[in-house]
Amino acid sequence: MSSETLRKARDFEARYAPFIPAEQRPAFHVTPTIGWMNDPNGFSFYKGEYHLFYQYHPYSNEWGPMHWGHVKSKDLIRWERLPVALAPDTDYDQGGCFSGGAVELPDGRQMLVYTGVRSRLSPDGRKENLQTQCLAAGDGVNYEKWPGNPVLTEADLPAGGSAVDFRDPKVWKDDDGAYRMVVGNRTPDGSGAVLLFESEDGTSWRRAATLDASRNQYGRMWECPDFFPLDGKQVLLACPQDMSPIGLEFHAGDCTMCLIGSYDPKTHAFRREAVQAVDYGIDFYAPQTLRAPDGRQIMIGWMQNWNTTSWKPYNCRWFGQMSLPRELRIRDGRLIQTPVRELERYRADPVSYRNVLIINNEMHLHGLQGRMVDLTVSVRPAGSGSYSCFRVHVARDGEYDTTIRYKPADSIIKIDRTNSGSNADIVHSRYLQVRPRNGEIKLRLILDRFSLELFVNDGEQAASATIYTRQEANAISFDAVGSVLVDVEKYDLRV
Numbered sequence: 001m002s003s004e005t006l007r008k009a010r011d012f013e014a015r016y017a018p019f020i021p022a023e024q025r026p027a028f029h030v031t032p033t034i035g036w037m038n039d040p041n042g043f044s045f046y047k048g049e050y051h052l053f054y055q056y057h058p059y060s061n062e063w064g065p066m067h068w069g070h071v072k073s074k075d076l077i078r079w080e081r082l083p084v085a086l087a088p089d090t091d092y093d094q095g096g097c098f099s100g101g102a103v104e105l106p107d108g109r110q111m112l113v114y115t116g117v118r119s120r121l122s123p124d125g126r127k128e129n130l131q132t133q134c135l136a137a138g139d140g141v142n143y144e145k146w147p148g149n150p151v152l153t154e155a156d157l158p159a160g161g162s163a164v165d166f167r168d169p170k171v172w173k174d175d176d177g178a179y180r181m182v183v184g185n186r187t188p189d190g191s192g193a194v195l196l197f198e199s200e201d202g203t204s205w206r207r208a209a210t211l212d213a214s215r216n217q218y219g220r221m222w223e224c225p226d227f228f229p230l231d232g233k234q235v236l237l238a239c240p241q242d243m244s245p246i247g248l249e250f251h252a253g254d255c256t257m258c259l260i261g262s263y264d265p266k267t268h269a270f271r272r273e274a275v276q277a278v279d280y281g282i283d284f285y286a287p288q289t290l291r292a293p294d295g296r297q298i299m300i301g302w303m304q305n306w307n308t309t310s311w312k313p314y315n316c317r318w319f320g321q322m323s324l325p326r327e328l329r330i331r332d333g334r335l336i337q338t339p340v341r342e343l344e345r346y347r348a349d350p351v352s353y354r355n356v357l358i359i360n361n362e363m364h365l366h367g368l369q370g371r372m373v374d375l376t377v378s379v380r381p382a383g384s385g386s387y388s389c390f391r392v393h394v395a396r397d398g399e400y401d402t403t404i405r406y407k408p409a410d411s412i413i414k415i416d417r418t419n420s421g422s423n424a425d426i427v428h429s430r431y432l433q434v435r436p437r438n439g440e441i442k443l444r445l446i447l448d449r450f451s452l453e454l455f456v457n458d459g460e461q462a463a464s465a466t467i468y469t470r471q472e473a474n475a476i477s478f479d480a481v482g483s484v485l486v487d488v489e490k491y492d493l494r495v
């Protein structure tokens, strides 16, 4: 039975979303049907299709009472819109249906696990938002909230765990038949931790372990955790809030963090061995992964950051995009991310150049332009010459310009959208420490109308940024200080 709140949201979408022209959206990055979107939720494979839900406020381009929007896809590139899946319509989630995951139940239904938020008065009279974990089960379109909700409450927390920072369950089914989920929590020292819960039937849950904790080293509350084996290692993803910067690895504010380590499934002991950022760009947060039927671990993130949401096109009818789904691997102890290979099916009109010599000038190559583009550029010094700086310009016209700059002296890339139309004084550039290979650096750029995703050295690092400029700003060019040789491979993306 769908509630009045859900019906109202579905009617609103059906009535007003058709007014948003398709060409005013990205072609293959997920956007909300209408209104506001944040975190990916319930990223899963169900009955032969990929499902993706998202934090959703259909009624405005601002965050508001959270619903779950819904799309599905056969290939992770072309997405079909489905009606709103969840609305905040019960006493335990009247403050919002916050982030969570999805998994298939033994009876074939799809179960959504989410954080229900409700406000209460604290003992000293302050309004606080109590967070509990809740379930809803359905057929891939319509979902019923579980009569036994909430299934995890403050009674299930370790001593001193915060009941108002207890959110974002990510659920999966293990090979031993048990259901497990990780949930973010705030510890008595004020920082974050990731809790592990398990269940035989998917509906009654018990706490199994605390997998890791910030201890005030990596930010405060850890939001949106995920936990999975990858290439012989175990990966814990979390999004620390209020980070203090650490070199070029972590910037101030909300970050995405990847802990790579080992895991003993018997004792649930996770041992952290390496810590790195997930995405080094401006706009990326709250990623979630799934295990595809062919074994690939695929991650999708919100291509936005809470610190940059004040910049949006005036009066826009949708706001918030997902990143491209990315295949994950571990190589040399680091997280490797590459755009899902399905994207390559949509490549058209190849253009390629080898050994283009650029000496202290700007180079426009025939056939190089566009805002829906898959472009790979490899750069090395020309002969015995050297260079101090190389730049790729994209989404460019007389007024706008987004640049990727590389300086070999310190192996630092700068991604910079300062001249990409923003009138808000927020972050517009980030620096990444990269590792050239035999003096060469390889940059893959994916453009999709309103964004740029950069993959360095076959996915060793990723950096994402939104760009809200007119589509006529579509020139692509290169320049260098010194002399370089450049190889170029470019495709239009026709989705």
Ligand code: FRU
Binding pocket: 038, 039, 055, 066, 098, 099, 115, 167, 168, 223, 224, 285, 286
């Ligand atoms: C992360 C987050 C989650 C929460 C959701 C609310 O971006 O703050 O922790 O569930 O957004 O929309």
